[in-house]
Amino acid sequence: MTATLTAPARPEVSTSDSATTPRWVRPAFWGLLLATAVLYLWNLGASGYANSFYAEAAQAGSMDWKAWFFGSLDPGNTITVDKPPAALWLMGLSGRIFGFSGWSMLVPQALLGVGSVALLYAAVRRWSGPGAGLLAGAALAVTPVAALMFRFNNPDALLTFLLVLGAYCVVRALEKASPKWLAFAGVAIGFGFLTKMLQAFLVLPAFALVYLLAAPAGLGRRLLHLLGAAVAVVVSAGWFIAVADLWPASSRPYIGGSTDNTVLDLALGYNGLGRIFGGNGGGMGGGMGANVGFGGETGLGRMFGESFGTEVSWLLPAALLGLVAGLWFTRGRPRADRTRAALVLWGGWLLVTALVFSYMEGTVHPYYAVALAPSITALVAIAGRELWRGRAHLAPRLVLAAMVAVTAVWDYILLDRSSSWLPVIRWTILVLGILVATGIAVGVHEFRRVTRAVAVAAVAVGLSGTLAFGVATAAVPHSGSIPVSGPATGMGFGMPEGEAPSADLVALLRSSTEQWAAASHGTRGAASLQLSSGKSVMPIGGFNGGDPAPTLAQFQQYVAEGRIGYYVGEGGGMRGGPGGGGSEIAEWVQANFTATTVGGQTVYDLTP
Incomplete structure (x- = not known):
């Protein structure tokens, strides 16, 4: 075991090594993107205007440039949405080009989903090979909350894309201690701030830690590079705050959600400390305790509960198990080891974001969980690949078997929450999961003829639950201010949409x-x-x-x-x-x- 899992990691192939790339990789990658595009674009207009709050702002932006720039709810520029306008910039431009409609508004969201899958694949592949990259990308594509939000008009689609882009840039920066790539990561997160404010900053501790830990440069250079990246974050996030708050208030819309008509107050108040600790901002209250649409009860179990569980937690137990095992098995490797760096990057993203979501006292909704999906799927792919490589040894084999088994059991529990919906699926996953996990644990892979079949079965079992629920989510229309994933057509929670006028x-x-x-x-x-x-x-x-x-x-x-x-x-x-x-x-x-x-x-x- 130690000889296999403590040796320095060597990527199978870099994205730049096209000459050594197996022939199956390119068609598999493009097939993944095509399947993702079909999943996100098929019957996209069925949800109509989805969340009418953001839809009216996107429409306003397609009609008036000032409304577009500030994110106004109306072309007359009375008041803005209670978020920065970056996501509305894309939807408004699409409306100007194609004519405003529910379809033209949602197309950018779906394309952001395809882009997120491509970027996650690229980031994971660079250090863990194409197989792990494909697994991470596919798992992200079918995560139910991703299938929901990349077909919806909330800002979370753009935020997720920018977070994955930032992580990809960090991966590139770590390879040669590149300040340029690290600055690009800072720019991505800065624009993430212009999408959903402080939520974008939840990945920064992981980005900074992994660079400080694993970049192949002296400590002084690493610190200097991080300082430059911090400046990139501030500049790319702060320019809009400066422009909006210095603009004469009499000639721009009121900043919705703020208490003093400034973007800075919105960032620090309602969309900042108000989200963490509760309280008021711009007339908006805090969380609603056990209300499922507002996150349910706080605590470590929130990500697995009735609110967030079916949105994103299908692979979460396996991701946590793989993270702990991976860090343990790589504990003796050199400082710049790439496998451990990948675990720190995606694991730090997952832990910080999940803990903040779990203990937020203010407004939090189930669909926020889409920000967790890339880190969960990346961890499962990276840890699963490394454990499979060490399958000749008992300890990694048992951990891998446990990841398969816990996924099957947890999928059964989640699917049982919608017990009337295709019960055969949960029973099939449970039985096959236990069989596959048992086979891995006892070493059935040693029979070479079944090695590949065992690997395929493990992946199939791991993705079956989230795939079924994700496809069911994409197959039905969703609308309202708090959409939820799943096979039921409806408006979710929160403020209902207004009735169509006569x-x-x-x-x-x-x-x-x-x-x-x-x-x-x-x-x-x-x-x-x-x-x-x-x-x-x-x-x-x-x-x-x-x-x-x-x-x-x-x-x-x-x-x-x-x-x-x-x-x-x-x-x-x-x-x-x-x-x-x-x-x-x-x-x-x-x-x-x-x-x-x-x-x-x-x-x-x-x-x-």
């Missing part, structure tokens, strides 16, 4: 020539009105109606200037939540304008 109301709004065809409380009603009519609709108070944008005085001025066509009542949202002026605006409109009914909804004509 044809009469849509026609009325389309006839408007004002800057805002209408105003409505929150985004639930405003989004449906704007998406249906293609006209700018003011979302009073932002996401849940709680932001002070616009104030009553501003709203009165807009009406006096003839810039708002109609006020649509009962538009959803929390009318005048904490810090908002929605109630005051509603009362003022009701007191000064006459109500009519259009298509079952109360409408006030605000034109002079």
Whole structure:
């Protein structure tokens, strides 16, 4: 055992060694990308506008450049989404090129998924060979939460892509202690900040640790390179904060979710410490305890619980087992050993992110788990490959058998949570998993004719559960503010989507020539009105109606200037939540304008 697993690791082939690449690698790689594209692009428009909150912002960005740059919810630039706009930049540009629709909005998300699979393959392959790279990429592609988010319009698709890109750059940087590649990793994470703020920084401890530990250079050079990468992170993340916060507030939209109309407050408050410790920001509350849509109870079991379990934990027990065993077996290797460096890189990513998600007291949703998927699948592929290479020895063989067995048992438990859905799958996985694990443990591979069959069976058992649930996720439409994976069609949790307005109301709004065809409380009603009519609709108070944008005085001025066509009542949202002026605006409109009914909804004509 020691002779096999403590010798310095040697990659089977680098991506640059095309002359020595086995013939099967290239068609297998392109086949993986093709299958991933089919999984993510097939019937993509079935989910419609998916999350209407981000859909209305993507639509606004396809109509107005200022709205595109700031991530405004409406082309009139009342207020932004409560996230930075990087993901909306891609969706808005797609809408401008192809015409805005649910399909054009979601295509960039699906392509980001294909790109993430390709990058993960490339990163794992460089040190662990093409087989491990293909396994990691395939496992990522069929992870249920990945199949969900790469077909959805939340920012997590771009965030995941940028995190994997950053990890790939770190792998390249470690090979020759390259400050250039390390700086590229910093840029990727900086733009990750512009996608989902501080969540992007959760991988930085792992990136810094592995470079400090394993880069083939002196300590002084390693520290200097890390300093340069830190500067790259700050510059690539900070430029937008500087531009947005220095821009005159009177000529840009209100920063949704902030308490003082600044991006910096949004990053440190609602999307920063508020997420970790709970509390308020921009009218938004903290977590909801045991509520499944908000993460369930905090603690080490959260990633395996009802909220996160079926999203991402299918291979998590095997990944943790492989990480511990891999670090133990490589403990005596040289400082720059690549296998151990890979374990530290992906293991650090997994542990830090999972622990933060597990103990967050603020708002956390199940789909956040997509950020864990690349690290889990990479660890399983890397550890599985190394343990299989050491199968002639009892200890690695037993660990590998345990990884197969625990995956089969855990898949059975997860599938049993949807007990009415194809029960034969969970029983088949359980039985075959135990048989394959037993075969590995007793050394059936020593019969050369079955060696390859055992390896294929181990991979098949390991991927069967997540594959079945991932394909089932991609096969049905999902919508709403908190989507969840699985075979059930539905809206998930959270704020429901607004009902589609009547044809009469849509026609009325389309006839408007004002800057805002209408105003409505929150985004639930405003989004449906704007998406249906293609006209700018003011979302009073932002996401849940709680932001002070616009104030009553501003709203009165807009009406006096003839810039708002109609006020649509009962538009959803929390009318005048904490810090908002929605109630005051509603009362003022009701007191000064006459109500009519259009298509079952109360409408006030605000034109002079």
